[in-house]
Amino acid sequence: MSYRAEYIWMDGTQPTAKLRSKTKILADGAELPIWGFDGSSTNQAEGHASDCVLKPVFSCTDPIRGGDDVLVLCEVLNTDMTPHASNSRVALREVAEKFYAQEPIFGIEQEYTFFKNSRPLGFPESGFPPPQGHYYCGVGADEIFGREIVDQHLDNCLKAGLGVSGINAEVMPGQWEFQVGPLSPLEVADQLWVARWLLYRTAEDFGVSATLDPKPAKGDWNGAGAHTNFSTKAMRESYDAIIEACEALGRDDKPLRHIKNYGIGVESRLTGAHETAPWSEFSYGVSNRGASVRIPWQVEVDRKGYIEDRRPNANVDPYVVTRLIIDTCCTALEKADLV
Structure with a gap:
């Protein structure tokens, strides 16, 4: 055999x-x-x-x-x-080992867009569909396109034993999201790559392609990101550590260093519109999807938890984004004696 x-x-x-x-x-x-x-x-x-x-x-x-x-x-x-x-995996492994004691974990929200021929799935052959606003988490054949592919992809990920934690339809027609994590740095990055492969391979059977293009449709349409949720043991226990992690991401040359490595085409997506902050400005805030980094409202209530870096593109290398966040935040937490 x-x-x-x-x-x-x-x-x-x-x-x-x-x-x-x-x-x-x-x-x-x-x-x-x-x-x-x-x-x-x-x-x-x-x-x-x-x-x-x-x-x-x-x-x-x-x-x-x-x-x-x-x-x-x-x-x-x-x-x-x-x-x-x-x-790029070897560099993440070195940083993850260096800060292993801080117990960093990640959850990555992978957005993507289905294409049929040269147009997003759900777009008419000419012109455009109705404006976005009712496609997000929608239901019905006039609002949702590709659900059978999405469900098959989810089944495939679960059968493979991947740590997928959810799926949902996104803001633009033919645009979807799946989430991987919470997992350790190498686990979340490895499994996201395999889940991406399964996405392409599953869509192939339906004669449809999937793209991680950060701005798949020009104009007044949402882009596609890979919002990256992050915490350490200290952040899961202390709001002071939450704030220090946010401050660290906006300190010195860190914003530009991260942006340059958050996926090609980031400037076309991070315009300050469509639930994004401008790529050239760093900000953080509670429950603010127009900020670079969001502190979920429940985290502020509980005074502990995690943060969401909303800047990474859908096409970001997960080995790179996890490495940069660990290096920036864990170094700062260590220096601030918040570990």
């Missing part, structure tokens, strides 16, 4: 990496080995030295093929077993 292992990795496409995958047939009971691929075809190597290495780092049940088959998320290495330049 044998089983199929779908090896998944992030390529070297710039400015936003694409997901790639291929299938390895393994003998029943065999361990997941390292594997190779042609990096010259994925923007990760030159043709004269094209070999790159796939190192398994996370695996789960393959909900599409079923049986004993698995999905295998991989880091990309050079042939000397050093991290490839496109490998």
Whole structure:
């Protein structure tokens, strides 16, 4: 007997990496080995030295093929077993280990948009649908487009054992969201990448594509983000730690440093309209979806909890956003003796 292992990795496409995958047939009971691929075809190597290495780092049940088959998320290495330049996971691992004692956890809200041919799902062949306002968490064939794909994607994520905590229709037609977490930094990032792969693969069966474009429809339509919820042990126990984390994100060069790494096209989404703060200004506030960072109202009431960084784009690298938030907030909490 044998089983199929779908090896998944992030390529070297710039400015936003694409997901790639291929299938390895393994003998029943065999361990997941390292594997190779042609990096010259994925923007990760030159043709004269094209070999790159796939190192398994996370695996789960393959909900599409079923049986004993698995999905295998991989880091990309050079042939000397050093991290490839496109490998952003290794930097997160170092920072997560450094601040492990602070117990950082994340929940990421992944927004995305379905497209049929060249238009968002639900948009007429010419012109535009009625203005947004009633699509969010809506019901009915005149308001909701793609629910059968969304439900199948959710089923696939749950069968795979991923930590998906919810789904909902978003503000624009054909736009949806799923949430991953709360989980530790590496867990949330690994599982978000696999959930993204499952999104693309599930939509493929319906003849529909899914995009993480932060502004999929120009004009008076909401963009797509990846709102990132974050807390440490201290933040889950102290409102002082909540405020210090917010202050740290707005201190010195941190706002610009984060924005530059929160996904390409962030300026087109963070305009100050459509539930966003301007990309060039940092702010935080209680229950304020027009702020860079939101403190949920219940957190203020309870005087403890978590914060939501609303700036990351839908196309953000979860390894990068989690690393930046941990580094900024946990360093500040440590210096302020709030750990």
